Amino acid sequence: IKFNISKIYYETYRIDKAKELLAEIAQSPDSPTILVVKSYVQLAGFEEEALMPDKAFNYYKLALNRADEIVDIAILSELYFKYALIMDDKNDIKTALDFYNRCINLGGDSKTNKFLSSAYSNIATLNLEKNDIENAMRNYKKAFEIDEQSNNLEGTYYSSSKLASILHRKNSDNAFQYFNIALDCAKKLDDIFYIISATLAIGDY
Numbered sequence: 001i002k003f004n005i006s007k008i009y010y011e012t013y014r015i016d017k018a019k020e021l022l023a024e025i026a027q028s029p030d031s032p033t034i035l036v037v038k039s040y041v042q043l044a045g046f047e048e049e050a051l052m053p054d055k056a057f058n059y060y061k062l063a064l065n066r067a068d069e070i071v072d073i074a075i076l077s078e079l080y081f082k083y084a085l086i087m088d089d090k091n092d093i094k095t096a097l098d099f100y101n102r103c104i105n106l107g108g109d110s111k112t113n114k115f116l117s118s119a120y121s122n123i124a125t126l127n128l129e130k131n132d133i134e135n136a137m138r139n140y141k142k143a144f145e146i147d148e149q150s151n152n153l154e155g156t157y158y159s160s161s162k163l164a165s166i167l168h169r170k171n172s173d174n175a176f177q178y179f180n181i182a183l184d185c186a187k188k189l190d191d192i193f194y195i196i197s198a199t200l201a202i203g204d205y
Contacts, residue, residue: 003038
């Protein structure tokens with residue numbers, strides 16, 4: 001009940017009240033472990049919104065201390081992915097990759113693991129930074145397949161654009177296919193920037 005009340009506080013812009021209630025849940029010895037982890041993750045999210053990454057990092061660490069005690073894919077995937085993002089920003093690539101992979105290894109589908117395609121996509125980006133083209137393509141394709149199956153147009157646009165760009169550099173005929181998919185997604189999203197970007201990319205091809 002308290003956790004749901006904290007959501008109401010948040011939705012009515014009473015952030016301090018929400019934080020106070022979540023901290024109470026997290027620190028209570030009577031709170032179920034899953035609520036403790038959820039509370040720390042939510043507190044971390046508040047700090048990220050307030051542009052306080054160090055405080056967010058500390059809350060994620062507290063959540064991770066209890067993560068082994070729960071099996072909820074939805075909350076664990078969020079925790080692992082967002083911790084990976086922070087470590088990515090800190091340029092701790094080894095730890096970031098570890099937690100992106102933990103998110104992926106939880107399995108589930110795009111409904112239970114909402115961060116699955118993003119984890120693959122972010123690993124692919126790290127692969128590209130190391131000029132590991134083959135693994136980058138493999139991971140972007142994984143992200144593309146998940147997003148296409150779940151009809152996530154934003155994700156499909158992003159991964160198809162990345163695949164098209166890589167294949168274009170490799171002089172592959174398959175690039176055109178992904179350029180067209182990206183343009184189709186852009187039109188369905190009715191995003192002018194995406195449409196112009198995809199159109200220009202096809203023109204360059």
